[in-house]
Amino acid sequence: MARIHAQSFAEGWSEDEIERIIDRPNTTSLVAIRDGFANGQIEGFVIAQAAADEAEILSIAVDQFRRRGGAGWALMDCVMRQLHSDRIKTLFLEVDEKNQGAVELYRRLGFRKVGERPGYYRAPDGSRSRALTMRRDI
Numbered sequence: 001m002a003r004i005h006a007q008s009f010a011e012g013w014s015e016d017e018i019e020r021i022i023d024r025p026n027t028t029s030l031v032a033i034r035d036g037f038a039n040g041q042i043e044g045f046v047i048a049q050a051a052a053d054e055a056e057i058l059s060i061a062v063d064q065f066r067r068r069g070g071a072g073w074a075l076m077d078c079v080m081r082q083l084h085s086d087r088i089k090t091l092f093l094e095v096d097e098k099n100q101g102a103v104e105l106y107r108r109l110g111f112r113k114v115g116e117r118p119g120y121y122r123a124p125d126g127s128r129s130r131a132l133t134m135r136r137d138i
C-alpha cells in the first residue's frame, strides 16, 4: 500500500503511517487483488473512516501500471457495499479539481459536488487548486 501511495501522491505515507491509519477504530480498508494473481502484489487499495452514520474516503489509489483496468471502480463499489452493510448512510470524499480521472470516476459512481476549498492543494510547481467535496448516499 505504501508503494502504491508513494507512486500516486506527492506526500507518500510510510508503511508505519498506513498501519496506524488502518488500525484506527471505524476504519474500513480494502485491497484489490486480480483473480489468479497470487504473488501477494496488490493492485490498489481504499481506506474509509466512519463517524456515526457518515464516512469519508481517506485514500484510494491503484498501481500506476494497472490503472484503467477497473480496480478503482471495484474498490469504490466494494467499500460502498461494506459501509452500507455497516449502516453508513452517506459517503464523502475530497478530490483535487485538476484530478480529472478521479473526478470522472466519482461522478460516474453518483457522487455530486457539495462544496469546495479554494487553494487547498499545492502542485510541485507551486500552483494551487481547489479541493472539491463530493457526497453520495449509500
Ligand SMILES: CC(C)(COP(=O)(O)OP(=O)(O)OC[C@H]1O[C@@H](n2cnc3c(N)ncnc32)[C@H](O)[C@@H]1OP(=O)(O)O)[C@@H](O)C(=O)NCCC(=O)NCCS
Pocket: 008, 009, 060, 061, 062, 063, 066, 067, 068, 069, 070, 071, 072, 073, 074, 094, 095, 096, 099, 100, 101, 102, 104, 105, 106, 108
Ligand atoms: C483515480 C484512480 C484510483 C482510478 O483507478 P482506476 O483503476 O484507474 O479506475 P478504473 O479503471 O476503475 O476507472 C473507472 C472509470 O473511471 C473513469 N476514469 C478513471 N481514470 C480516468 C482517467 N484517467 N481519465 C478519465 N476517466 C477516468 C472512467 O470513467 C473509467 O471508466 P472507463 O475506463 O470504462 O472509461 C487511479 O487513477 C489512481 O490511483 N490515481 C492516483 C491516485 C488518485 O488520484 N486517487 C484519488 C484521490 S481523490
